[in-house]
Amino acid sequence: MQSRMALLEIELNHVIAVVDEEGLDHPEFDNLLARARGFGLSLQDTIELPYSRVQQLAQCELAAAEEGRSAKSSLPLVDNHADKMLKELLEYAVKERATDVHIKILDDNQEHPSVKVQLRIDGRLRPHPYLSNAGSAAPLRKMIQVVYGARIDAGSNSESGHSDAINQYATITLVLGGTTRTLRYQSFKIQHGNRYVIRIPDERESESTDLASLHYMPTQLGLLRKVARQKYGAVLFCGTVNTGKTTSMQRMVLNTPHAEELHIASLEDPIEGHIMGHKVSRIAIQRGAEGKGGKDGNNPFARTVRDLLRGDIDVFYMGEIRDRETASAFEAAIQTGHKGYATLHLGSAFSAIPRLSGREIGISRESVATEDFLAAIISQRLMPRLCSKCSISPLEATNFGISFDQEQKEALAALQQKFKIKLDTVRIRRTGVDCQHCKGTGTVDRILIAEVVVPDAHMFKLWREGRDADAKEYWRKTRKTPFDDPDCSGKTAYEHGIYRVSVGEIDPFDLDAVIPLSFYDVVPVGDL
Ligand SMILES: [Zn+2]
Structure with missing residues (x-):
């Protein structure tokens, strides 16, 4: 595409852009001009010329650049x-x-x-x-x-x-x-x-705005839709890197009912892509401005959150809560009756309260563990999704020349005894087979496993008393169904994973690599 456009340096740091008709409408042309500005070049004029003429000029400029005569030889004037x-x-x-x-x-x-x-x-x-x-x-x-x-x-x-x-x-x-x-x-x-x-x-993912396409289970979607309707409170998305938590959070914000009647803002650092459409005011974190002093010191993130609060907003979302200043700005926003979304770099929803009230972040438990403050905590992870065409049941492994090592045998035993999963619907992947569907990789995509925790009054009480383990156990006892049932009430993300294993969507050995199945503690609930 660059041979359809070129920058010619007419004097030091002054350029004219030459471009053909097709190049003029191409996004690459805007990119070229933006990069030129980034190099401190001043654009004097844009001239539209026939393709062949642009190419000639571009080649002259390249030759000049290679001889070191052009001041900005690192600009991509032509394809190389x-x-x-x-x-x-x-x-x-x-x-x-x-x-x-x-x-x-x-x-x-x-x-x-x-x-x-x-x-x-x-x-x-x-x-x-x-x-x-x-x-x-x-x-x-x-x-x-x-x-x-x-x-x-x-x-x-x-x-x-x-x-x-x-x-x-x-x-x-x-x-x-x-x-x-x-x-x-x-x-x-x-x-x-x-x-x-x-x-x-993954721009393909973010083109859709439908919450259901993220593969939460129906029970989880029901909770998320209720939480999206709620007018105030914090919604926290937990996950490590590459777990889709930001995509989920954005999608949920876009699913706020009557979004067009609300002022929704996102805080970004920097603003990237165009994922949020036009429903959202996208605000870049104000870096480099003079510190206003006070509580936030020179923390640009915290300062921008406070700017936002003066701007009559209804719903906002920001990135990760990572330090005292960001947390304190987020806390102030929620306490003044806003609906706010943020992410935490954590592997479990139940680590959120200890993390927020821990030494590093330091929001008090009295403040965070209340119904007015916290609406929901979601924790999630993405697992490789098995190819349905070439995966096999572990029961037929020997027919395919696959034998299990000791750890794999223990994993399969735990699956049957601890989680009461029948192996005939479980699937494991084969790799290197001649499969058009997955090109021999054994997996076709990644699929979400999640826990959606909407705390009740008793959980808040336990958290305020510092009884974090009890709060978690209490929630896990709200499980209503066995592990091969799609109802995910009271089930952890890992247990959601067990369901996916039971229907052959993910490989039990992939889940075993997260935490060995034989180590995982099940909270018994009645006969389940
Ligand atoms: Zn396949």
Whole structure:
């Protein structure tokens, strides 16, 4: 696309853009201009020319750049090999449903650098089919330089130029698979080399606004819809990285009834993509402004939350509550009668109260463990979803030449004895088989497992008394059904996972890798 457009430097830091008719309407043209601004170039004029003329001019400019005569030689004036390689790698990753691309280059052996390129697909890292070899080291390094030098979004970069000596961060906005995506780039200096990670947000997921498409169970959806209707209180989404908690939170905010009659705001740092549509005022965290002093000190996040409260809002959502200042601003917003959503980096809903009232964050239990403050806590995780075409029952494993090791035998025994799951509907994955459906990976996507906790008065009382374990046990005793029943009332995310195992949606050994099935404590409820 860049050969349809070029920037010509007419004097130092002054450019004109030349572009053909098709390039003019292409989002890449806006990207080019934004990057030019990011480099401090001043755009004097935009001239539309025929395609062939643009190409000629672009080539002249490239030649000048290569001779070092152009001041901004790192701007991608025309297609080059590294740029093409990046585009191909990312298009391939999108096609394979990858969420991350990992590139590791180790230089401990100068002649044969060790190169590993992996794609995270359905939660697991898989090797790229042909880039993991010493010969790819130089082109990949060049590609990374192009990424950081020219592809990144203006102002998103942690440093002005690429360096392998430090860890660097930036966002990259590209058209991939037909949609515009904002990717996150993070590099790491590691021993003997570097690791580069490019995270690809799933725009296909965020196009839908339907809560049901996130795969919560009907009992959980019922609770979430009630909570979305509630006019005040905090809704906390817990999860570790890559668990879909932000997507779920955004989706729930968009499902606020009568959203068009409300002022809904999201606090973002920075604003990325276009996921929230037009129902939401998207507000960037105000960095760099003079500190207003007071409670928030120089915490820009907390300050922006307080700005928001003066702006007559009904519902807001923000990112992670990670420190005292953010928590205190969030607390103030909820206590003044707003509806607020936030995330916590935790593996369980029941860790939320101890975390919020712990030393690091320090909201008092009296404040957080009340019906007025806390509406719901959701905790979730994404598990690889089995391919329905090539997965098999563990009972027929020997027919396929699969034998189980001791740990796997224990897992299957626990599944039957502790959770009372019958193995005939359970499925396990096979890999490397000739399956069109999953391309031999054994999994086709990732699927949610979750716990949705809407606390009652007794739980709040237990929490206020510091009896966290009792509160959890009390909630788990509200379980109404056996583990192979879709009703998820009182079931933890792990137990939701057991249900998914019982119907062959996820592999018991994947759940066993989260916590061994034989270690997991079941809270007995009556005869269940
Ligand atoms: Zn398959």
